[in-house]
Amino acid sequence: MIGHPREDLAAYAIGALEPPDRTAVDEHLRTCAPCRADAEAFGANAYALRVHTERLVVLPEGVSARLAAAVMLQGITAHYLAMDTYPIAPGERCLIHAGAES
Numbered sequence: 207m208i209g210h211p212r213e214d215l216a217a218y219a220i221g222a223l224e225p226p227d228r229t230a231v232d233e234h235l236r237t238c239a240p241c242r243a244d245a246e247a248f249g250a251n252a253y254a255l256r257v258h259t260e261r262l263v264v265l266p267e268g269v270s271a272r273l274a275a276a277v278m279l280q281g282i283t284a285h286y287l288a289m290d291t292y293p294i295a296p297g298e299r300c301l302i303h304a305g306a307e308s
């Protein structure tokens with residue numbers, strides 16, 4: 207593992223990582239006190255991360271939890287911009303544009 211797995215710590219805390227990712231985070235946490243503290247803090251708040259099963263999304267085969275979370279976040283952002291920030295009326299046009307970086 208290269209660097210700190212900050213983006214995986216919340217998923218780690220609630221047991222949502224795939225086994226290879228979980229093993230990599232386990233190994234990192236053995237030697238990194240700051241990440242271990244963050245993982246423990248996420249774990250302490252894990253109740254807030256749990257959702258009702260009817261709100262879960264079943265991931266298609268081959269789609270990682272990380273990719274699915276990124277896609278869902280993009281969709282949620284577009285939804286609130288189009289529905290709350292500026293409610294788009296019938297007949298209006300909009301362009302929803304997102305940049306990506308790796």
Ligand SMILES: [Zn+2]
Nearest residue numbers: 210211238241
């Ligand atoms: Zn670390």
